[in-house]
Amino acid sequence: MIEKLISYSIHNRFIVLLIAAGLFGWGLHSVQVNKIDAIPDLSENQVIVFTEWMGRSPQIMEDQVTYPLVTNLQALPRIKYVRGTSMFGMSFVYVIFEDDVDVYWARQRVLERLNYASRLLPEGVVPTIGPDGTGVGHILWYTLQAPGMDLGEQRAIQDWYIKFGLQNVPGVAEVASFGGFEKQYQVTVNPNKLTYYGLSVPQVIQAIRSNNNEAGGRKFELNDIGYVIKTTGYIKNVEAIEMIPLKTVNSIPITIKDVATVQMTGQLRLGIFDVSGEGEAVGGIVVMRYGENADEVIKKVKKKMLEVAKGFPEGMKFNLAYDRSELIEESVSSIKETLIEEMIVVSLVVIIFLFHWRSALSIIIQIPITLATAFILLNAFNISSNIMSLTGIALAIGVIVDNGIIMSENAYKHLSHRYAEEMAKKSGKL
Numbered sequence: 001m002i003e004k005l006i007s008y009s010i011h012n013r014f015i016v017l018l019i020a021a022g023l024f025g026w027g028l029h030s031v032q033v034n035k036i037d038a039i040p041d042l043s044e045n046q047v048i049v050f051t052e053w054m055g056r057s058p059q060i061m062e063d064q065v066t067y068p069l070v071t072n073l074q075a076l077p078r079i080k081y082v083r084g085t086s087m088f089g090m091s092f093v094y095v096i097f098e099d100d101v102d103v104y105w106a107r108q109r110v111l112e113r114l115n116y117a118s119r120l121l122p123e124g125v126v127p128t129i130g131p132d133g134t135g136v137g138h139i140l141w142y143t144l145q146a147p148g149m150d151l152g153e154q155r156a157i158q159d160w161y162i163k164f165g166l167q168n169v170p171g172v173a174e175v176a177s178f179g180g181f182e183k184q185y186q187v188t189v190n191p192n193k194l195t196y197y198g199l200s201v202p203q204v205i206q207a208i209r210s211n212n213n214e215a216g217g218r219k220f221e222l223n224d225i226g227y228v229i230k231t232t233g234y235i236k237n238v239e240a241i242e243m244i245p246l247k248t249v250n251s252i253p254i255t256i257k258d259v260a261t262v263q264m265t266g267q268l269r270l271g272i273f274d275v276s277g278e279g280e281a282v283g284g285i286v287v288m289r290y291g292e293n294a295d296e297v298i299k300k301v302k303k304k305m306l307e308v309a310k311g312f313p314e315g316m317k318f319n320l321a322y323d324r325s326e327l328i329e330e331s332v333s334s335i336k337e338t339l340i341e342e343m344i345v346v347s348l349v350v351i352i353f354l355f356h357w358r359s360a361l362s363i364i365i366q367i368p369i370t371l372a373t374a375f376i377l378l379n380a381f382n383i384s385s386n387i388m389s390l391t392g393i394a395l396a397i398g399v400i401v402d403n404g405i406i407m408s409e410n411a412y413k414h415l416s417h418r419y420a421e422e423m424a425k426k427s428g429k430l
Contacts, residue, residue, distance in 0.1 A: 045098065159182070172288065172297065172301065
């Protein structure tokens with residue numbers, strides 16, 4: 001088989017050159033479209049299920065949320081194992097699938113199982129699936145620099161303006177907010193006053209809920225014009241909550257302000273985010289979607305940040321805390337320089353060692369063709385250009401020319417013997 005292939009190649013040099021040129025051109029295209037990242041993604045094929053039930057202890061979360069979810073998700077097909085962890089007010093369940101399972105197939109199966117498992121959870125507790133990212137999907141961290149603006153206002157801008165703007169970037173799975181204060185209306189009930197008026201905490205909660213909604217009416221026609229009637233009752237300020245009635249005593253309404261104190265404050269926090277010891281800050285983490293090109297996604301996010309910044313209040317701007325593109329550029333640039341240096345050094349060694357330009361050229365020309373073909377295979381197996389893959393290619397350059405040198409020397413040896421035999425025959429005839 002090998003002899004036939006060699007014989008065919010020798011007698012059809014044009015076809016061999018055409019195939020080599022085609023591989024080289026395809027390889028150049030593969031280099032341009034190949035995904036670029038600093039490090040390979042070796043994270044597990046997992047789906048994260050997050051459940052929030054604020055105010056509950058870790059033991060309650062474990063018994064009533066984490067345990068039911070873990071026991072039900074274990075029945076999923078093609079999983080390795082299921083891990084669960086519980087903390088104050090939060091539960092995390094990590095479903096680890098086999099490596100060859102498609103991530104979106106896995107997410108779909110988890111969603112189907114959650115529809116069944118949700119009935120085992122307490123009322124009002126809804127589990128959600130985490131973003132379709134990986135453990136190395138955090139590609140960009142940023143903070144907001146806004147002198148003179150309080151942390152609550154900064155967090156509101158991050159949650160209701162910046163986050164929605166950056167989530168529209170192709171390849172972004174999630175923009176996770178951190179730091180600052182999440183604004184909320186806080187009602188502090190006085191138990192003594194509740195007892196005095198004969199009220200309970202559930203009554204206060206129900207009164208606030210029922211007064212913070214809209215009610216639909218009907219269509220009313222007047223003079224051939226239709227009007228849609230509705231009542232708007234959304235709470236817009238502290239005073240609106242204070243005036244919510246709870247009950248009537250001797251024709252006098254008892255309101256929220258009679259039994260509680262209402263104020264605008266921040267949600268309970270379990271920690272703070274500090275930047276370089278200079279104080280608290282508000283920001284976000286851009287999480288890349290599974291299988292995307294990190295370098296391209298970061299460039300698109302930065303471009304979008306310039307557009308989003310146009311709507312900032314005066315004095316506010318972005319401050320990049322972590323930017324993987326710098327690591328990507330430095331890593332890939334360093335490996336590229338090493339590849340070029342190795343190609344030059346190997347070519348010089350081959351020329352000096354063989355000292356025959358045609359033999360050396362036949363070997364040296366294999367290097368770019370082989371490297372280009374390597375990127376075709378990288379794209380075929382969905383492997384990005386990173387430190388590991390490019391270093392492997394760099395180490396393989398020496399192996400590439402070894403076979404060529406051996407084959408050239410072997411061919412030269414056989415040709416020499418054949419030439420010597422022919423000369424001997426001619427000498428004998430003479």
